[in-house]
Amino acid sequence: MDLFNFFKRHRCQNCGRRFHKVENYMHHQMLYHSDKNIYDCSNCGLKFTDMDKLKSHIKIYHSYKKEKS
Numbered sequence: 345m346d347l348f349n350f351f352k353r354h355r356c357q358n359c360g361r362r363f364h365k366v367e368n369y370m371h372h373q374m375l376y377h378s379d380k381n382i383y384d385c386s387n388c389g390l391k392f393t394d395m396d397k398l399k400s401h402i403k404i405y406h407s408y409k410k411e412k413s
């Protein structure tokens with residue numbers, strides 16, 4: 345891939361900020377513009393940027409209870 349596309353890809357479509365690292369870009373999206381790609385814990389409402397983190401959170405903090413009935 346060429347550099348131009350690289351930077352274009354890392355430019356926020358919503359606010360125009362640019363990011364040199366894809367991680368920063370992702371993080372920015374999560375923090376500022378996403379309601380889609382955030383997984384929130386149904387037990388405590390904490391938000392996670394990926395499913396694995398949410399799963400491990402649930403394991404650690406909420407594994408003792410299964411389902412509220």
Ligand SMILES: [Zn+2]
Pocket residue numbers: 356357358359360361372376377
């Ligand atoms: Zn933005």
Ligand SMILES: [Zn+2]
Pocket residue numbers: 385386387388389390401402405406
């Ligand atoms: Zn939780």
